[in-house]
Amino acid sequence: MAQETTEITKKCPTCSAVLVISPEDLVITCAYCGETIDVEGKKIPNHQMLPSQESATIQANVQEFLKKHHVAEGVRIEEVKAVYLPYWVVPFSSNTQYYGVLNSTVTRYRTVHSRDAQGHTVTRQEAYSVPVYRDEKGSFNRSGRENCIARKHTTFYGFEKFQNTLFLDNIQPFDFQKVRKYGAEFINAEVDANEAQRDAYGRVEDENRSIAASRVSKLVRCDSQVHLEFPTYVHVPLWQARYKFQEKIYKVSAAGDSGKVLKGEVPLTFARRMLNLTIGLAVLLIFAFVAQLGYNMTPVTDTEIGGWVLIIIGFALMAISFMFTSTAFKMQLEKSEKIKPQNPLRPQKPEVQPEGA
Amino acid sequence: MPKITCPNCAADLDVPDAPIHTCDFCGTAIQVSTMVAVGATPAPGEKEQFIIKNHFIIKCQYDQAQVKNLLVDWVKKIPGAPQDFEEAANISQNDLIFYPMWVGEYAATSDYVGIDDWPQFSHPAVDRPGWYEYVSYYKKEESGHIIREYQKPLMAMDTLKFPKYLRDYIVTTTGKVYFDIQHVKKLGGSILDSIYQMDEAKANLRQQVLDSQSAEMHKEIVQITNRTDNIQEKGVFYIHFPLYEIKFEYRGKIHDALVDGSNGRIIHVKVPVSLEFRAKTITAMGAFGSVGVLLIILGAISTIGQVFGIGAGVGLIVVALMLLALNLRSKVSEKQK
Numbered sequence: 001m002a003q004e005t006t007e008i009t010k011k012c013p014t015c016s017a018v019l020v021i022s023p024e025d026l027v028i029t030c031a032y033c034g035e036t037i038d039v040e041g042k043k044i045p046n047h048q049m050l051p052s053q054e055s056a057t058i059q060a061n062v063q064e065f066l067k068k069h070h071v072a073e074g075v076r077i078e079e080v081k082a083v084y085l086p087y088w089v090v091p092f093s094s095n096t097q098y099y100g101v102l103n104s105t106v107t108r109y110r111t112v113h114s115r116d117a118q119g120h121t122v123t124r125q126e127a128y129s130v131p132v133y134r135d136e137k138g139s140f141n142r143s144g145r146e147n148c149i150a151r152k153h154t155t156f157y158g159f160e161k162f163q164n165t166l167f168l169d170n171i172q173p174f175d176f177q178k179v180r181k182y183g184a185e186f187i188n189a190e191v192d193a194n195e196a197q198r199d200a201y202g203r204v205e206d207e208n209r210s211i212a213a214s215r216v217s218k219l220v221r222c223d224s225q226v227h228l229e230f231p232t233y234v235h236v237p238l239w240q241a242r243y244k245f246q247e248k249i250y251k252v253s254a255a256g257d258s259g260k261v262l263k264g265e266v267p268l269t270f271a272r273r274m275l276n277l278t279i280g281l282a283v284l285l286i287f288a289f290v291a292q293l294g295y296n297m298t299p300v301t302d303t304e305i306g307g308w309v310l311i312i313i314g315f316a317l318m319a320i321s322f323m324f325t326s327t328a329f330k331m332q333l334e335k336s337e338k339i340k341p342q343n344p345l346r347p348q349k350p351e352v353q354p355e356g357a
Numbered sequence: 358m359p360k361i362t363c364p365n366c367a368a369d370l371d372v373p374d375a376p377i378h379t380c381d382f383c384g385t386a387i388q389v390s391t392m393v394a395v396g397a398t399p400a401p402g403e404k405e406q407f408i409i410k411n412h413f414i415i416k417c418q419y420d421q422a423q424v425k426n427l428l429v430d431w432v433k434k435i436p437g438a439p440q441d442f443e444e445a446a447n448i449s450q451n452d453l454i455f456y457p458m459w460v461g462e463y464a465a466t467s468d469y470v471g472i473d474d475w476p477q478f479s480h481p482a483v484d485r486p487g488w489y490e491y492v493s494y495y496k497k498e499e500s501g502h503i504i505r506e507y508q509k510p511l512m513a514m515d516t517l518k519f520p521k522y523l524r525d526y527i528v529t530t531t532g533k534v535y536f537d538i539q540h541v542k543k544l545g546g547s548i549l550d551s552i553y554q555m556d557e558a559k560a561n562l563r564q565q566v567l568d569s570q571s572a573e574m575h576k577e578i579v580q581i582t583n584r585t586d587n588i589q590e591k592g593v594f595y596i597h598f599p600l601y602e603i604k605f606e607y608r609g610k611i612h613d614a615l616v617d618g619s620n621g622r623i624i625h626v627k628v629p630v631s632l633e634f635r636a637k638t639i640t641a642m643g644a645f646g647s648v649g650v651l652l653i654i655l656g657a658i659s660t661i662g663q664v665f666g667i668g669a670g671v672g673l674i675v676v677a678l679m680l681l682a683l684n685l686r687s688k689v690s691e692k693q694k
Contacts (some may be wrong), residue, residue, distance in 0.1 A: 011445065022532065022534060023413065023533065023534065024530075024531075095633065101476050101492060104485075104488065106482055106484050106485050106488070113424070130490060131484070131490070132482045132485055132489060132490055133476075133478060133488065133490075133491070133492040134478065134488045135476060151531055152460075152508045152530060152531075153460075153510070153528065153530040153531065154529065155527055155529050186490050186579055187531070190531075195464075195506055198464060198506035201504055202504070202505050208578065220474070221499065221577065222474060222577070223501070226660070247430075247433065248430060248433050249430040249434075250434075267434075280676075281673075281676070284669060284673070284676075285669050288664070288665045288669035288672065289665050289669075291664045291668055292662040292663075292664040292665035294664075295662070295664040296662070311664070312670070314664075315668070318668055318669075318672055321672065322672075322675065323673075325676055325679060326679060328681070329436065329682075329683045330436075331434055331435055331436060331689070332434060347603055
């Protein structure tokens, strides 16, 4: 309420330091001793963190990323900063029962009578497809962990990629000195363990439904029993960098633990635009010519199939040529490093126990 | 214009005819409509019911000069934007406005009964045992239980006055602090207040939660026949977030921009396009279009081959249309994720 309470403080139960907190903070970490407590002062057990690469490594990786994308000369990195984001890692196990309909086709043959050029009756077998259906019941077990960001309405550049490639196997006990060492902004959680569990519950259920749906043509019913364990509180580093190139500002984000660039804006110079336009036009004209060659081959029986193949290839590559052409007209490129998702959403080895049709 | 006394600092206020007003002196969010209904001056002991306690602000991290620099740096990247933009553009308006929104946090559990389409099979396929040639669906009753956690936002502005570029914009509420009028005054900002009373906002947010629960139910059933919802309201917050509304004049034309003051993101900018760029793109467009049409004509009369002529000609016309789109593009937004 107004000016009376613009600053909220809390006393650390371990070192008695007075901590200034935000009204949204539900889990607070002492900036002096690293103790982590909830708003009622109760200690949060097993607070973990992911170590980060040094700022110099991040800068080198950003430079490497830009070099790979042909932007090396004239780049000036203006700012590199880390933010330590809070996560709840929720271990879960689940059992899913599903029921649905499978679609397939069977090939059948029918006898067709027709007349040839001489007026004789010709009989031949013609293949045709018939759709067939059956029900499918199944179940599978899936266990693992859900990484739930302990913030609400959080958006950072590259955040989606960060979430999808987050790997928390290298976690180690939390040490505030390390956060300080990286000069990182430190963010407390505004989601408590119970909320994280509810969030994880919904996500596990949704993912199980998605897996079940992938196993049938039409999912009719899907029920998951989800068991959640108490989550681990983990702080994870995300780096954000800004660089200047030809007096224009661009952004890059990098994962703190691996130091790898997650996503970055790549400038399009005039020369690069022209190169893309030229390649696009060249591909368009060359493959229009290839399609013409194919078209010329189709009237001859021996080369008819080859002709159709060339026509299809020609038109497909003419369509692809527009990828190059449209790149020439973009404001800038958005590039991501290939990082193998190490916390796949799909189960590693789901147990499937079909229960018959 | 109703006259009320601020229930927190006792200042006399002439307030707009709106349900909520943020006190110009102490920053307290006052439920004006509730206050006016019972008398403009609250009796001792009644003050609390007219005050929105969970009133927050997302602090603005940029002043007007910094926002101008951000905008200039960003506009320079846009193809066709004039390179003399920094010197030639004249900013005529650069207003910091704190927009209102409500955010509600809920834990929801629902039990439901409904009707679903259940398959029944007929005409066994003789050539594939266990499979059938026909499937039809009959109505079957099903029930279930849904547990979900929600955080729902509600922009508290009249849709006609609300910038349309904000409709799909995710306001980052990270870093919110209790509302501080001094922060607004220091940056020369102004405050807009909610068009909804707190009860209306709560009803709207609750309905959003019920709709989300319904969507979850509809994943399993096609029709809900009975439901019991337990929607636990964990908190409803009234939040002001900072936006810079900028107008600038470039070569006699007025353009506008909207910048998020909390993170410097360019939500929208109407971009001036240089005459030189327009001339170049129109020339290129004409060249590609003409060659394209020529190739189509030559293809049609089989001088250069039908497929080559028509295929390449259509391709060049597509390139010409891309140039036209680039020429006509006037609005750009910064990606949020």
